[in-house]
Amino acid sequence: MTVDSATWSTTADWDAAPADLSASVVHEDLVIDTDGDDTSKLSDQVYLGYPTTGRWDRDPVVYYRFDRIISNGGEQEVEDASGNDHDAVARYVDADGAEGTEVGGIAGTGSFAFDGAGDYVFSKDPASYLNGEDAITVSMWVKPLSSASEESLFFETGADDEGDDEPGPISLTRDKKGGGSLRGDLSANKTTKGVSVADGDQRSGRWRHLVIAWSDTDPLELHLNGRQIASSNKEARGVISNVTDFRIGGDDDLFGRDFTGKIDAVRIYDEELTDEEIDDLYNVSNRGVLVTAGKNLSSAVTGDDLQLETAAAVPSGTAVTVYVETDPDGDGVYEGTSSAIRLDDGTNVYDVQDLPTASERFRVRMVLETTDPTKTPIVGGVRLDSS
Known part of the structure; x- marks a missing residue:
């Protein structure tokens, strides 16, 4: 079985996100000194900040x-x-x-x-x-x-x-x-x-x-x-x-x-x-959004042929919701939006639903939320697979 994929997981992928569609999130190397023990977030991860x-x-x-x-x-x-x-x-x-x-x-x-x-x-x-x-x-x-x-x-x-x-x-x-x-x-x-x-x-x-x-x-x-x-x-x-x-x-x-x-x-x-x-x-204390730049698959597919694989850390009191969006005409207007995909902690695979019109071009909208201003979910990457 041949798998065709579009992946967003690197610093360059997040840098390409349209600035006017994203807010209250960041992806940067960050060192935190905790009583002498350094903890870090990385530039290839997306988090509130x-x-x-x-x-x-x-x-x-x-x-x-x-x-x-x-x-x-x-x-x-x-x-x-x-x-x-x-x-x-x-x-x-x-x-x-x-x-x-x-x-x-x-x-x-x-x-x-x-x-x-x-x-x-x-x-x-x-x-x-x-x-x-x-x-x-x-x-x-x-x-x-x-x-x-x-x-x-x-x-x-x-x-x-x-x-x-x-x-x-x-x-x-x-x-x-x-x-x-x-x-x-x-x-x-x-x-x-x-x-x-x-x-x-x-x-x-x-x-x-x-x-x-x-x-x-x-x-x-x-x-x-x-x-x-x-x-x-x-x-x-x-x-x-x-x-x-x-x-x-x-x-x-x-x-x-x-x-x-x-x-x-x-x-x-x-x-x-x-x-x-x-x-x-x-x-930043409750909600942020990142919309990726678009990427193409090799052929047009509907949501029935798609799965989304994600890597995320989702502490209690936080949430990440992902929407897959499509540009069937290739004119830069993303007309299709999938049903909401609520991410679980860890690496997981989800079916993509409610995209009936075939498209080659896709992007991902990620909504990061928290009920505790001292916590943030972290997204390490998303991959869209068709087969």
């Missing part, structure tokens, strides 16, 4: 994965995964135990834990990528683990006329007082706009996605779990200036607002993301 570049979203100017700390000449460095070399330094955040990187971050990655007593991460050169900008978006995942009255999630400082530190152009603060609130502040050309919103759901132990976004033509916005929850009543026009320091998770006792909990996946953009793009950043 953020790309280091703008493969399926806009390019960040900074991306701190918070997966590992690298010792370099006595400093504990945090790599900027965007490729722009805006590395950071971790202070009092060790690479093991409760204050280090732990699996339990977003989509099965690591995360950094902050103890509320002086732990923080600071960017080495924030002035180089923030000063002079007329738009910014900061995206981060936060898991509070305390009931402190006020905590700094990220904070920038500037220098006053005498060279002393003062509150900087942009910050995001969590406050337990008065029933709980989130507050964002931004200053452009020394005109400050702030936005504060009631946030009664400040329970410890829950991952939350927070975004602050601004441009000089729009109000300052706060987004929580993919939804805009507040905006300032006026614009802060001009450009960001006077940034001298950018710290995450604490302010080194400058203002007494150190954070207790975990932070993960800090991404900074030098532009204001749209509501849809911000929603895609949040969706």
